[in-house]
Amino acid sequence: MKYLTFLFLFFFNFNAVALTLKQALEFERALKEGACSQVIFKELTETELKEPFLLLYSEDCLSRGSYSLAAKAKGVKNLYGKLNVALSLRKVGREGEAEEILKEVFSFADAPSEDILSLNLKESSFLFEPKVLRKKVWLLASQRNTDEALFYLSYLRGDPYYFYLLGYTYMKAGRRDTAESFFKLSSVPKRFFYLLFLSKEPVEKLNYFKQLLDSPVPLAVKRRASVYMLDYLFMKDLGLFRSALSLVSNRKGLKDIYTYFKDRYSIFTKGCKAKISNSVPQRWWKVACSGRGELPKRINFYSLMLNPPKKFPFDKEEVFKSFKLTDPGLNYLYSKGYCQVLTLIEEKTPQTALLMNLCGDYRKGIKFASPFRGKIGRYPYLLAVLYPKPPLFKDDLISLSIARQESLFEPRALSRSGARGLMQIMPLTGRYIAKKLKREDYDKSMLFDPELNYRFGSYYIHSLLKKFKLFPLAAAGYNGGPARVSKALKLFGKIKTPSDLVIFTDVYLPFAETRDYVKRTAVNLYFYSNLYGEGEEWRTFLRP
Known part of the structure; x- marks a missing residue:
């Protein structure tokens, strides 16, 4: 009986969100004539149009002076919608609720800060509570709004997070030495994570790593630091790598990381004769080494390499027909x-x-x-949504595969390392490409222009493909730098088979991000080839 009830609720809820033509017409009328209507409110907040309607509703009711009605839009997620609700709550005397919403909105980096401050000239101290400012400074620094981050940070002098946030702000601004000095002044335990990242000396990094593992930071931070530290030392100093590996060997929540790097070290030093665990992805290394064993059933990097599908498992015609x-x-x-x-x-x-x-x-x-x-x-149409083809890219399947992984085709994307635009080009890389393409007017702000970003990114990935021959190697160079790929190839030797490529990717390529990037872009190319190409392009770049 419970099972039948679940099925009923599932299908009922799924169908309930479908928007009728009548509801669409009501929404259109709200756009043209005003949305401040309780009847329409009840009708449209149960549909897919809830968020855009609540924004319109809160704005219209506020402008009409219907404050009690506007206050009902508390579920709106848009920052301007939240601001409308806060102002309405204040008008009806619900000051406490209004202040909580204003603090939430003000804490965001892209908040209408000046508008909020101008509305609270008489009493704005609640906006400058440490918890609010910490979040705001962190987000501003993450977006590299350094001046604004430092402005709000000045109100946190004496706060336990002051030096920590100063270090983070200058780190994001690219001033590593200054950032390191401020992190050293901080007492926040997570400072050790950034210190081990900023330090230039392997032994010092290892010391910070040990202090981080012994500190009360969340497990997720320790896991991320462990992967970074072991990756860094793996190609830098195997002696220190073994010391770092011993530090994580008996740590709670780090056993899988320890096993992965232990097995990686075994393959690196002993080759395919090494005895390794049957974890993932190590089990696929065994298949790559022996040519035998259970293969992954779903489409991923390992199945494409070790057991290439004979045909595309989806009906391409049905994808676009639907x-x-x-x-x-x-x-x-x-x-x-x-x-x-x-x-x-x-x-x-x-x-x-x-x-x-x-x-x-x-x-x-x-x-x-x-x-x-x-x-x-x-x-079926969801496959074309998951792997879209923006008109700008035309039939450039290689660049499509890269851009999907880099930014999900977001023109204004800005990574934590400073990469920009559709194809996430670093400003210095952009300068190098600009010289190659003879663009004397280049400025890093131009990387947010979709056409220029695509042209630069396409030039770069195709030049790397020309250099390395195989798409996964070109993708690795795009993400981690061609010098690192060349260095890894010198250690490994020539890649002759798909099995070689599996071992090279997982064992010899430095940094987990690059290894994951190679695998994901290979899958992207598989789908783009089958959806928009001849269905064989991915094989061209995945075979020796």
Whole structure:
């Protein structure tokens, strides 16, 4: 009985989010005539249009002076919508609730800070509470808004996190020595993570690593530090690597990391004769070495290398035949050109995922489609949403495979290391490419221009492909730098077989991020080849 109830609720809820044409017309009327209506509120907050409607509703009710109604939009996620709700709550005397929302909004890096401060000229001290400012400074520094981060940080003098946040801000600004000096003045335990990253001396790094493992930081931080430290020392100093490995050997929550690096070291020093565990991905190393063993059933880097699929497991024709909005309400609003508002939708369904794609928000489309990846048989069009083809890229399957991994096709993407744009180009790399392409007007701000970013990124990945011959090696060079790939190849020797490529990728390539990048972009190329190419391009670059 419980099982039947679950099925009923599941299908009922799934169908309940479908937008009717009547609801779409009501939303259109709200756009044109105003959204401050309790009737429409009840109708549209139960649909995919909840988020864009709440923003419109809060703004319209506030402007009309209907503060009690505007305050009902507390579920809105948009920062300006939250600000509208806070102002309305203040108008009806609910000051405590208003202040909590204002603090939440103010803490974000992209918050309308000046607007919030101007609205609280008489009493703004609540906005400058340490907890609020810590988050704001952290986010501003992460986005490299250094001056603004330092401005708000000045209000945290004497706070336990002051020197820690100074170190983080200067680190993000690229001033490593200054950052290191401030982290050393901090008493925050997580400082050891950044100190081991910033330090130039292997022995000093190892010392910071030990202090981090002994400190009360979250396990996730210790895991990330362990992978970084072991990766760094693996190619730098095997003696210190063994010392670092012994530090994690009996640590709670780090056993899998210890086993992985122990097995990696065994393969590196003894080759395929080494005895290793049957964990993942080590079991695939055994297959690569022996040519025998159980192979992965799903499509991933290892199955593409060691057991290439004979045919594409999806119906390409059905993917594009089904690529259309069947939701009558969403289809109507899309046909009327309301994409600017529709991309505010937060409800994840197969149809809203498709809508994001059609509206050009490919990143959001991929994120909305991801939870339904296991249901592509029912919604074939989701495959084209998961692997979109923005017009700018034309038939450049290689660059598509890179850009999907780099930014999910977000033109304004900015990584924590400073890479920019669609294909996440570092400013110095951009300068190098600009010289090659004879762009004398180059400035790093230009990397946010989609056309220029694509042109630079495409030139770079294709030049790396020309240099390294195999796509996975070119991808490794794009992510980790060609010098690191060349150095690893000198250690390994010539890659003659797909099995060689598996061992080289997992054992010889430095840094987990680069190894993961190679695997993901190889899968990307497989899907792009089969969806938009001849279906064989991925083989060309994955075979010797």
